[in-house]
Amino acid sequence: MELLEVKNLKKVYNTRFGAQQYTALSSVSFAIERGEYVAIMGASGSGKTTLLNIIASLDKPTSGDVLLEGKNLRQIKDRELSAFRRKNLGFVFQDFNLLDTFSIKDNILLPLVLSNVPYKEMEKRLEPIAKSLGLSQLLPKYPYEVSGGEKQRAAVARAVITQPKLVLADEPTGALDSKSSQRLLDIFEQLHDGGQTILMVTHSSMAASHASRVLFIKDGEVFSQLYRGEESNREFFDKIVANLSVLSDGGVDIG
Numbered sequence: 001m002e003l004l005e006v007k008n009l010k011k012v013y014n015t016r017f018g019a020q021q022y023t024a025l026s027s028v029s030f031a032i033e034r035g036e037y038v039a040i041m042g043a044s045g046s047g048k049t050t051l052l053n054i055i056a057s058l059d060k061p062t063s064g065d066v067l068l069e070g071k072n073l074r075q076i077k078d079r080e081l082s083a084f085r086r087k088n089l090g091f092v093f094q095d096f097n098l099l100d101t102f103s104i105k106d107n108i109l110l111p112l113v114l115s116n117v118p119y120k121e122m123e124k125r126l127e128p129i130a131k132s133l134g135l136s137q138l139l140p141k142y143p144y145e146v147s148g149g150e151k152q153r154a155a156v157a158r159a160v161i162t163q164p165k166l167v168l169a170d171e172p173t174g175a176l177d178s179k180s181s182q183r184l185l186d187i188f189e190q191l192h193d194g195g196q197t198i199l200m201v202t203h204s205s206m207a208a209s210h211a212s213r214v215l216f217i218k219d220g221e222v223f224s225q226l227y228r229g230e231e232s233n234r235e236f237f238d239k240i241v242a243n244l245s246v247l248s249d250g251g252v253d254i255g
């Protein structure tokens with residue numbers, strides 16, 4: 001069974017006062033296997049964040065279904081949704097979403113605190129994660145005392161400390177300089193090598209070239225997809241760039 005199945009997702013937004021409707025997703029279908037690292041690309045406004053929010057159960061589709069390990073998100077009661085998210089999903093956002101009044105350590109531990117995990121177990125999980133993400137020395141600091149790259153690494157630690165089935169990342173390198181972006185992508189690759197399933201929305205061909213598959217969204221649908229196969233990051237990057245130019249040419253391959 002696939003880890004994630006997205007079936008005929010449609011999302012129509014009603015603008016204020018319901019005067020107009022806007023179809024952000026018309027019919028999106030795809031599946032993700034356990035252990036895959038998938039990037040989603042598409043022009044600004046093509047519905048990538050809408051899609052991620054629905055998969056994250058932060059928003060509801062107009063029609064269509066999302067299944068995680070065969071469980072349809074529609075079956076989950078509203079009051080159980082946040083516990084479901086905490087148990088199954090890890091989130092990494094462009095703007096880090098750390099709490100300013102919490103230390104880096106407390107930010108990372110927060111999802112475990114909310115799930116009533118015993119303190120000893122929290123400490124046990126924190127140590128190897130902090131070490132592998134280069135955060136050990138930064139744990140007592142506060143978000144305003146660390147760099148953007150360090151904040152994002154803390155956000156990754158917070159996302160994976162619950163051992164989620166799926167990590168969802170929305171433009172995780174969007175606010176980072178090139179060196180910090182590279183380090184973050186290396187970390188995602190390490191997580192992927194360790195078996196973590198990752199779904200990442202990105203505008204960056206460089207970021208997408210680290211994934212094992214790239215889905216291209218256009219006009220509210222999956223327009224095409226590329227598998228890495230045996231290609232190097234560089235070869236895959238060139239293919240992604242070529243595919244993006246086909247996408248922006250209106251889908252007509254004139255080559």
Ligand SMILES: Nc1ncnc2c1ncn2[C@@H]1O[C@H](COP(=O)(O)OP(=O)(O)OP(=O)(O)O)[C@@H](O)[C@H]1O
Pocket residue numbers: 013014015022023024042043044045046047048049050051
């Ligand atoms: N709450 C909303 N109400 C009405 N329209 C919305 C709402 N949220 C998003 N949209 C519209 O839906 C479309 C898709 O938005 P979405 O944020 O999913 O795109 P995106 O591909 O993530 O864009 P970007 O790459 O710029 O972040 C856009 O045209 C946007 O204006």
